[in-house]
Every structure is written in C-alpha cells, then in structure tokens.
Amino acid sequence: MRKKLLSAILSTMMVASLFAGCGQSGSSSSSTSADGVEEITWMFWDDLNATEDLISLGYKDVIDRFNADYEGQYHVNVVTTNLEEYYAKLNALVAAGDTPDVFIVSPGPNLTDYVEPGVAAPLDDYLAQDGWKDTFTSDAVFTQQTYDGKIYAVPLNTAAACCFYNTEMFEDAGVEVPTNWDEMLTACDKLQSAGYTPITISAGTAWCLSMVAGYLCEEEGVDLAALADGSASWEDGKLESAATKLVELSKYFQPTAAGDTNDVATANFYNEEAAILIQGSWAIAQINGSNPDFESKCGVFQFPGCDRLIAKSDSLAMSSTTEHPEACAALMKYFTDDTAQKYTAEVGGKIPVTNVEYDASKAPAQLAYVMDVFQNAKGTFGFYNESMPTTETGSHFDDTMVSVFLGEITPAEAATDMEEYYKANCR
Amino acid sequence: MDKLLRNKKAIFIFMAPAFILFTFVLFIPICQSIYYSFCDYNALTPPKFIGLENYKNLLQDKTLVIALKNSLFFLIFSCVTQLIMGLFLAALLTNIDKGRNVFKNIIYLPCVLSSAALGLLWMFIFSPKLGINQLLAKLGIEGPLWLMDINGFIILPMWVIAFVALWQYVGQSMMLYMAQISGISKSLYEASYIDGCNKVKSFRYITLPLIRPMVATAMSLNAIGSLKFFDLIFNMTEGGPNHKTEVLATHLYQQGFKYFKYGYASAIGVLLLILCLLVTAFINKVVKTEQYEM
Amino acid sequence: MKKISIPKIIIYIFLVLMAVLYLAPLLWVFNVSFKTNAEIFTAPFALPQAPTFENFTFAWTAGKLGIATLNSFLVCVITLALSMIIGSMAAFGIARLRWKFAKLSLTYFLLGMMIPVHCVMIPLFTRFAKVHLTNSLIGLVLPYLTFALPVTIFIMVGFFEGMPNELIESACIDGATIYQIFFRVCLPLGKTGLFVTGLMTFIANWNELLLAMVFISDDLKKTLPVSLSKFVGPYNTNYSQMFAAIIIAIVPTIIVYCAFSNQIVDGLTAGAVKG
Numbered sequence: 001m002r003k004k005l006l007s008a009i010l011s012t013m014m015v016a017s018l019f020a021g022c023g024q025s026g027s028s029s030s031s032t033s034a035d036g037v038e039e040i041t042w043m044f045w046d047d048l049n050a051t052e053d054l055i056s057l058g059y060k061d062v063i064d065r066f067n068a069d070y071e072g073q074y075h076v077n078v079v080t081t082n083l084e085e086y087y088a089k090l091n092a093l094v095a096a097g098d099t100p101d102v103f104i105v106s107p108g109p110n111l112t113d114y115v116e117p118g119v120a121a122p123l124d125d126y127l128a129q130d131g132w133k134d135t136f137t138s139d140a141v142f143t144q145q146t147y148d149g150k151i152y153a154v155p156l157n158t159a160a161a162c163c164f165y166n167t168e169m170f171e172d173a174g175v176e177v178p179t180n181w182d183e184m185l186t187a188c189d190k191l192q193s194a195g196y197t198p199i200t201i202s203a204g205t206a207w208c209l210s211m212v213a214g215y216l217c218e219e220e221g222v223d224l225a226a227l228a229d230g231s232a233s234w235e236d237g238k239l240e241s242a243a244t245k246l247v248e249l250s251k252y253f254q255p256t257a258a259g260d261t262n263d264v265a266t267a268n269f270y271n272e273e274a275a276i277l278i279q280g281s282w283a284i285a286q287i288n289g290s291n292p293d294f295e296s297k298c299g300v301f302q303f304p305g306c307d308r309l310i311a312k313s314d315s316l317a318m319s320s321t322t323e324h325p326e327a328c329a330a331l332m333k334y335f336t337d338d339t340a341q342k343y344t345a346e347v348g349g350k351i352p353v354t355n356v357e358y359d360a361s362k363a364p365a366q367l368a369y370v371m372d373v374f375q376n377a378k379g380t381f382g383f384y385n386e387s388m389p390t391t392e393t394g395s396h397f398d399d400t401m402v403s404v405f406l407g408e409i410t411p412a413e414a415a416t417d418m419e420e421y422y423k424a425n426c427r
Numbered sequence: 428m429d430k431l432l433r434n435k436k437a438i439f440i441f442m443a444p445a446f447i448l449f450t451f452v453l454f455i456p457i458c459q460s461i462y463y464s465f466c467d468y469n470a471l472t473p474p475k476f477i478g479l480e481n482y483k484n485l486l487q488d489k490t491l492v493i494a495l496k497n498s499l500f501f502l503i504f505s506c507v508t509q510l511i512m513g514l515f516l517a518a519l520l521t522n523i524d525k526g527r528n529v530f531k532n533i534i535y536l537p538c539v540l541s542s543a544a545l546g547l548l549w550m551f552i553f554s555p556k557l558g559i560n561q562l563l564a565k566l567g568i569e570g571p572l573w574l575m576d577i578n579g580f581i582i583l584p585m586w587v588i589a590f591v592a593l594w595q596y597v598g599q600s601m602m603l604y605m606a607q608i609s610g611i612s613k614s615l616y617e618a619s620y621i622d623g624c625n626k627v628k629s630f631r632y633i634t635l636p637l638i639r640p641m642v643a644t645a646m647s648l649n650a651i652g653s654l655k656f657f658d659l660i661f662n663m664t665e666g667g668p669n670h671k672t673e674v675l676a677t678h679l680y681q682q683g684f685k686y687f688k689y690g691y692a693s694a695i696g697v698l699l700l701i702l703c704l705l706v707t708a709f710i711n712k713v714v715k716t717e718q719y720e721m
Numbered sequence: 722m723k724k725i726s727i728p729k730i731i732i733y734i735f736l737v738l739m740a741v742l743y744l745a746p747l748l749w750v751f752n753v754s755f756k757t758n759a760e761i762f763t764a765p766f767a768l769p770q771a772p773t774f775e776n777f778t779f780a781w782t783a784g785k786l787g788i789a790t791l792n793s794f795l796v797c798v799i800t801l802a803l804s805m806i807i808g809s810m811a812a813f814g815i816a817r818l819r820w821k822f823a824k825l826s827l828t829y830f831l832l833g834m835m836i837p838v839h840c841v842m843i844p845l846f847t848r849f850a851k852v853h854l855t856n857s858l859i860g861l862v863l864p865y866l867t868f869a870l871p872v873t874i875f876i877m878v879g880f881f882e883g884m885p886n887e888l889i890e891s892a893c894i895d896g897a898t899i900y901q902i903f904f905r906v907c908l909p910l911g912k913t914g915l916f917v918t919g920l921m922t923f924i925a926n927w928n929e930l931l932l933a934m935v936f937i938s939d940d941l942k943k944t945l946p947v948s949l950s951k952f953v954g955p956y957n958t959n960y961s962q963m964f965a966a967i968i969i970a971i972v973p974t975i976i977v978y979c980a981f982s983n984q985i986v987d988g989l990t991a992g993a994v995k996g
Contacts, residue, residue, distance in 0.1 A: 041938075045955055046954050046955050047783075047784075047951035049783045049784075049785070049951075050780075050783040050784050050948075050951035050952055050959075050962075051951075051954055052954070052959055053954045053955065053956065053957070056954070056955075078940075079938040080940075080951075081934050081935075081950075082934075082950045082951065082953045082954075082955075083953070083954075083955045084950075084953070085684075085930075085931065085934045085935065085950075087684060087685070087687075088684040088842075088931070088934075088935055089934060089935045091469075091470040091471060091684070091687065091843070092470070092842065092843055092846040092847075092935050094470065094471050095470040095471070095843055095846065095847050096846055096847045096850035096851075096855070097847075097850070098850055098855075113469070113471065113687060114471065117469075117471040117472040119471055203575075203668075204554075204574075204575065204667075206667060206668075254556075255555075256554075256555035256556045256560075258555070258572050258575045258668075259553075259554055259555040259556070259572050259573070259574060259575045260554065260555065260556050261550075261554070262956075262957070263762070263957050263958060263960075264554060264556050264557065264762060266957070267759065267762035267763075268556070268762075270759070271759065271762060271763050280956075282956050283956070286956065286957050290758055290759040291759055390686065391685065391686050391687075392685075392686040392688075395685070395686075399667070399668070399669040399670065400669070402667070402668050402669055403668070403669045406575065406577060406668060406669075408577055408669070429819065431893060431898075431899050431902075432817065432818050432819045432899070433818070433819050433820065434818075434899060437818065437899045437900070438814055438818050438820050440810075441810045441811060441813055441814035441818065441903075442810075442811055442814045442815075442826065444807045444810065444811070445807050445808065445810065445811035445830070445870055445874065446811070446826070448807065448863075448866065448867050448870065449829075449830060449833060449867055449870055449871075452845070452863055452864055452866075452867040453833045453836075453841065453864075453867045453868070454829075454832070454833070455844075455848075456841035456844035456845045456848065457832065457833075457836050457840070457841055459841075459844040460836070460840045460841055460844055463844075470843050516739075519732055519735075519736065520736075522732075523729070523732060523733070523736075526733075526736075530736045530739070530740060532978070532979055533739075533740045533743050533744060534739060534740075534743055535978075536743060536744075536747070536975070537743065538924060539924055539971065539974050539975065539978055540747075540928070540967075540971055541927075541928030541930070541946055541949075542928065543928070543930060543946065543949075543950075544750075544949065544967045545746075547963075548746055548749070548750055549746070551765065552746065552749070556762070557761075557762065557765040558765070561765070561766070562766070594742070594743070599921070602917050602920070603876070603917055606913040606914060606916070606917050607883070607913075609913060610883070610913060640879050640882065640883060641879055641883075643879075644875065644876060644879040647875070648872070648875070648876075651834050651835055654835075655835075655837050657837070676837050676839070679837060679839055679840070680839050683839055683840075684839065689843060692839065692840070693840055696836060696837060696839070696840035699835070699836070699837060700832070700835050700836055703834075703835035704835065707831065707835075
C-alpha cells in the first residue's frame, strides 16, 4: 500500500513539474525570443474566437493582419478574459509588474486609474510620427483620453446612444419622430393607445436606465464639472426635474422593465414587441444579427430635446513599462488604419474615428441614420457614470436613478442623496 | 499505545506537508491581506499605511449595514433549513431500498454544477419576461418582481436567493449525514426494534445522538459557506437593485475589484474572518457537547 | 411480494416531487441549448422550433472545450489525489495523535476556510508571478490544493474522532506501526468521509472561475469554467451557445459521478456495517 502510494505521489509530482516547465516557457510577459522577434501582449475583454460581437471579430482581423505583416519582427499575443473579470486580472498583472503592453480600457475614471499611478504611457510622441494623428477626424476624439494636455489612450471607434424606433409601429400609430420632450410624451401616448408598448428599457441592468437619466440631466443643463468642484449643487433643482421626467417617461416602459436585463430589453425591440429602444449604437449588430428582417424597419432619432449626444469609445492604452514601445505603437496604428476603420463602419456598425472613406451601402442601414444624428449633434458628452470623479460615484448615480424609477425614493430625495454623496466622497 | 501516538517523528510526518503548504500558499497571503486592511491600496500603486482609517470607514458604510444584515439572514436561514432538510432527506433515503441512489444522485446534482451557471439559469427563471411569471400569467396570477422587489425588512429577492441556495446545497449536507448514518451499526437499530422502538423513535434516540459531531461539522461548513456566499447572488442580482441584495462577499468584491479599493476590501475580509471564527466557536460550543462511542 | 405500506407511498411521492424540482431547471437548460438566441427571448419554455446542433459544434470548436476539459481534468485529479492524502494525514494527526497543539492547529487550518478567495488573490498572484508559477497549471493546482485542505481536514477529523478506540488498540497489540494503523485501519474505515470530501474538492475546483481566469492567460491552458465564460460578450451574451457549452461541460461530470458514487457508497455501507 505504501509503495503504491509513494509511486502515485512521485508520478503526480513528475506530471506537475512537467507543467511547471510549460508554464515558464509560455510566460505572457513581453520578451524578445531567440530569433529576434519582439513579443508583445494585447489584453482585451472578449474572447476573439467564441465571440459573435462584430467589433471584437474586427479586432481579431487586425491582430491577424499585424502578425502576418510583421512576421519575423513583431508578434502580438492575445490575452482575453470576459468583461466581468477584466479589471481584476489587469490589476493583478499590474501589481505583479507584468502589465500587458497594450490593453483596452474605458475612457473616464477607469482610464484615470491607470494614468494617475503612471501605468499608462503618454502617446503624443507616437501620434506625432508619420502624421498618425492627422488621420483622425478631429482632435475632439481625444478629449476623454487627454490628461494635462497629454493623450494617454487611442480611441478606436465611437458609439453613440440614440433612440432606435420601429418605423412600422410609428406609421401605424400615426406618430412623427419627436424633436422635443413634449412631442416625445405625445408620441408615446399615441403609441400606447394604438396598442403598442412605447419604450423598452432595462432597469435590471442599471446603466441602461441611467443612460436615459443622463440625457434628461443634459436637457436640464446639469454641469458635472461644476458639481465635482463644488461650484454647483445637485440640489439646485436640475436633477430633481430630470428625475421627475424619468418617472413621467416610465409609464411608457414595458411592464417588466424593472426586472428585464439589457439582453431582454433589446430582444423586446428586435422581436417587435416595443416601438422605441434607447441604446448605444453597438446594439445595431445585435439587432441585425438576431433578426435580419428587422433592419429595414429600424429608424434612428436623437434623444428629443438634447443638442449633444452621449458617445463612448473603446480605447487602447500602452503600458509605461513596455520594452517594445515601437511594436506597441505599430499595433495601435493597425487598429486605426483604413482597413480596420472601414470594417468598423461597414461591418461593425460603429462610427469610425478617422477620415476613412467607406462604402455606406455596405454598412448596416442604421449606421447611416446614426451618422446623420452624429453629424447634426452639437457635440458629444460621455456616459454619465463614466464622467464622474470615480467609478464608484458613477455606479452610485446609476443606482440612485434605479431607486427613483422603482419608487423607493422621490426625485427630491435623489438630489439630496447625490449631493450628500458628493460632499462625502468627491470634493 | 500511548507511546505510539506520541511519537514525535510520526506527528511531524503526518502534519508537515499540510502545514508547509498551508503556511506558504495561504497563511502568508492572509497575513498580507490583513496588513493591506490598514493601508490605502489599489493594487496599482504601492500600499500606503493609513492605520485604522478603513475600519473607521466600515462603520459609516451604509451598504455594509445592508450586507451584514443580509449575510446574517443568510447564515441563520441556511443553518436551520439545511440542518432540517438535510437530516430529513438523509433519514428518508436511508430508510428506502428501491431507488435510493437515484434520488440521492438527483438531489446532489446541483452541487456538481457551477454556481455561476446555475445563477444564470435562475436569473432567467425569475426574470419577469421569460420565467415563471409567464407561467403564472397563464393562470391569471400576476407574479411579483422576484429579484427587484424592495419592500420589507428581508426583501423578497433575498428569500428567493436563499431558497435557491437551499435547493443547490442541501445535497451536500444530506451526503455528509448519510455518510455518517451509514457508519452506524445495524445491530443498534435491531436492538431498538426489539425494545419496541418504531423508526421515528429510533431516529430520535439512536441516529440523532450518534451523528451529533457530524451535525456540528456540517453546520460549521454551512455557516462559513453562507457567510462567504458569493456566486449565486453575483450572478442573479449582482447585489442590486441599489445594493439591496448585497452580502459581505459581494460588497468585498465590488469594493476591491470594481472600484479598486483593495485596502478597504481587505478590511471587509477581516470582518468576515472574525464573524466566521465567532460563529464556528458558537456552533461547536452549542452542538458538539459530548461524543458517543459507536 | 411484500405489501407496500402507505407511508412508503407518501415517501416516494415526496421524493418524486423533489426529483422534478431538481431536474426541471436542468431540462430547461437542455431545451434552451437547442434554440437560437432570438427564440430564447420569445418563447423560453416552448420546445425548440427547429432544433439545431450548431450551438454545440460552435461551442465545442470556438470555446476550445476539448483542451479545456483536459486541463480541468488534470488540475482537478491531481488536486484531488494530493488533497485526500495530505488532508487525511493531517486530520489523523490532529484527531488521533497525542500532542499539545493538536486542537490549535485545527483552528489554524480552519482560518483558510474563512477568508474569501478575493482577499488573498492579489497577494497570491504577485507571489506566484515572482516564481513564474502564473500561467501554468501547477500554479492552479497549488492554490486549489491548499484551499481544499481545510475542508478535507475539518471533515476527516470528524470521521477519525468518531472511530472506536478499540480498533486502534487492537491494531497496536498486533504490533502495527502508526503508519500501518493509518493506512490499513483508519483510512479504509474513513472511506465514506474521504469520498464525500473528495467529491466536494473535485467539484469546487471543477467550477472555480476567478483564480483560473486571473492566473491563466494562455488559451491552451484555460480550464472549463473560463472557457464557458467566453460566451459572455461585453454588450450581450450568447445564451444558447453558452448553455450548449454548459451541457457539454456537465455531461462527463455527471457520468463519472454516477458511475463512481453508486459503486463506492454501496460498497462502503456494506463494509462499514461490520465495523
């Protein structure tokens, strides 16, 4: 018995040491292999093989192209997790001194977390090379990535939050596209009396509801910068009236809005159970992918009464400790070159960040509408929860809006709550 | 025999592997984590010692109060129900002959599956658009918002999650009890039947006292498990709406990995550790009074 | 034939109801895995209109489930074997050997059960990165093994303490060494306990996500739960494919479990009665 046991232990030890060997050779940190190929790591929050997300699939093409074009010189290794564990892993890698050379990050407080301790490197020098920066549509695309005049991340595409609507239902109910708040309410009213659910939205996924709240705050003229430095107060009545409008609008939501997740709310729209979906333009791929017949019936309008658009961009940051900055810059350039940006528009359905010419007829029908809305808008602003001092503050705003919607607190209480939170944590 | 059992070399050989592994892989990181609880640390910059600041913040954290309340509810609910249901099922299953293994396997099945997958599944089932509310609607009943209702001291979503947890983990307790019951000598039961005991009485006077140490073990496992409870809640509600279903472990995760307040998360971890210690000490005092020879 | 008594019937009716409660949700997953994503949202309970195996083939190839299953299997089996040996040895040392710090050392091990994995992950990761144990399967085995030890020790102490003293005494008189007592007398008697703890260890590790996700970067070393999470995208989730992957992931576990548990537990109950 003992001999058997001993041999069992020994053999497992052997297997184990075998794995240890593998582990060392395949270490993910950047290195230069024997044949002079510079290895870099790119970290992303979606698996490139299992995904059906068109934008992620586009990134896979970029990586493949890069590895093929630079064969023998550079090689990029892809490290992916899902979004839920992404920052846990990224932070663990940073803590271990093994920061991935290039990594995706959300602009706003998330990027700030990496810029302030010097994890992300400034990119101005690289952007200045070979006129890279001039290929972008304008300097404005870098607004959210700029700290003290330096750019710390490269945006890859822009998604705008719009109102998608079912043109058939609008026609049937005799509704015109609303352009201001009162028209919006009338339109919803008409849709409801025609027997349709006017709006589908998810309060189960808090940021979806909060996005609408963000637009309503914008309408009321809430100034986040002033609120953060203390020169304005949340209790000045603006948030209260925005929250009141949210409650007003909520009677047109689908009855299950409180429990529906983002996926369910979007499915309600493309399965033609509701007339309006307020969502980011990344939803286009999901809508067309799930119900291809719906593309021709789907229209887009700007959130009524707002001049500016909520926009969000995927951004790439570069590790400040990378041993191969040139390789990293070359990789980032591939993400914004014409092929990649053309794909972004024609297949991915997001707005390109460069002045690329693309074939509008190939792009999803909705993208043209979104582009119209985008060009007519007077500017953009970030997601509310990504424009506040910290990620936690953003989540607090989301939660407060859900509480208002659920009727747990009144709009006035929400304003008091936000003011108290800012006093305690943000100023 | 005493000499044999006091053999220093033997004690060393039996204890050393576990001791060395545990100390290096787990105990040192635990100590490190306790140190972080006195620091301002976000994993991106080196930790900065700030004394008791994190613990002072614990006292003012409104979400922590909710999390603590929910965790304690969970603790009590799961200890009581797991004990009753686990014992009941174990007693039932040891008393039937046909199909014992089939039923045992079926009830143990959810333990085999990942909580993450099951959480997702139950989220679907309690989702108002997709799940049982649609079935109820066919019967003309308007189902409640299972996972979003916020009324009451212990809100409905917590009850829902507690029942799902019972559903998932009762197999574990049942198996532990069954393993212990199967070790009880049959002759004891036969003797009791001759003395005129029926099945219920023999359960009361033979089975219960003899598995008492296992009750303490299973209950401690339950208690610690329910205080550390994470997967189901994270996948069913993510602590929402507005932190109403937050428990200590989910709060810890959010603070540590969503907001990068790693020092503060460590302080919550220390609180959790202390709670676990208190509860296990309590259970062992109350349940494990004396041991019987079998 | 014996007459079937009324309490027996009630018991069986109750058990069948329980079985339905346990199987229905799993059947639902099975049902859903044959549907398309859009269908899940329109008719979640209906049978699939046009059952499709595509979900399974896609999940298998895109999720690299084959290699993931192999990785999970290796990690879990090695962990299982080591934790049963090391854990029950320590449990025997605590429960049966006579030394001053036996009780104290049990408390020491129990500490490991009480701290959530999230708390120790960053220290563990930085430590492992220094010795190049991240991104390797052995780097997963070590923490899994160590996390399994406290539970194994805790339960096995209970089993060893419950064993009759006379057994050890008689073995002593026969001139057995302490190692022989452990391996020949106590361990065989504690098999039921070993089986239960082994099962708990195996399952906990088979489903562990966070450590595996953070520690392993290489696609070819990923374990099953990590592969399952691949179907959760940043904006939406491929439910039908994920459920198909879940089915693929659990079928082998269930088969292995059923095959083993019936044999082992039946054998044990028969053996234990004599003891």
